[in-house]
Amino acid sequence: MDPAFHIVSGMVIAKALTGDHLVAGALMANLPDLISVPFSYTVKFRLARKDRLTHFLSDFKRFEQSGIAVSPDLMRVYHGAHNLFFWAIVSISLLVALPPPLAITLSLCHLSHLLTDVHSHEKDYASRPLYPLFTSSISGGRNWTSNKLVFFGSWGLLLIIAFFVLL
Numbered sequence: 004m005d006p007a008f009h010i011v012s013g014m015v016i017a018k019a020l021t022g023d024h025l026v027a028g029a030l031m032a033n034l035p036d037l038i039s040v041p042f043s044y045t046v047k048f049r050l051a052r053k054d055r056l057t058h059f060l061s062d063f064k065r066f067e068q069s070g071i072a073v074s075p076d077l078m079r080v081y082h083g084a085h086n087l088f089f090w091a092i093v094s095i096s097l098l099v100a101l102p103p104p105l106a107i108t109l110s111l112c113h114l115s116h117l118l119t120d121v122h123s124h125e126k127d128y129a130s131r132p133l134y135p136l137f138t139s140s141i142s143g144g145r146n147w148t149s150n151k152l153v154f155f156g157s158w159g160l161l162l163i164i165a166f167f168v169l170l
């Protein structure tokens with residue numbers, strides 16, 4: 004899902020489990036994208052045609068909506084930040100550094116990113132939970148950038164949950 008969705012998800016989880024730590028929850032829920040999105044936009048900016056603004060925008064939109072990898076390096080960074088091994092390393096680090104209730108909460112915020120990306124990504128961006136050991140992906144998801152049902156359905160459900168948790 005989009006970064007804003009992950010941010011709100013993290014805030015909802017942190018509020019529900021600790022009553023506090025909304026910023027930390029938002030950061031941890033968005034961690035995989037904080038790592039991969041800057042690199043992703045750099046690669047897409049480099050590859051998009053720059054002779055006309057309309058070409059640039061249409062290339063960028065195609066890169067965003069197709070679900071097709073534009074570069075192998077980007078896929079390594081993207082899936083390197085979106086897998087259960089990276090989540091486990093981060094979670095162990097949190098447990099070493101923080102009191103267990105907070106560490107577990109932030110770990111769950113991070114895990115929420117991986118779970119909500121399963122139904123909202125497809126093709127080359129489909130979730131690969133055991134990357135890099137196994138590169139097989141979970142099929143059945145639809146890209147949130149092009150599928151309105153996935154985008155609005157996910158946001159609708161999250162906002163209903165957020166209404167009861169945050170207010």
Ligand SMILES: [Zn+2]
Nearest residue numbers: 004035036120
């Ligand atoms: Zn992501």
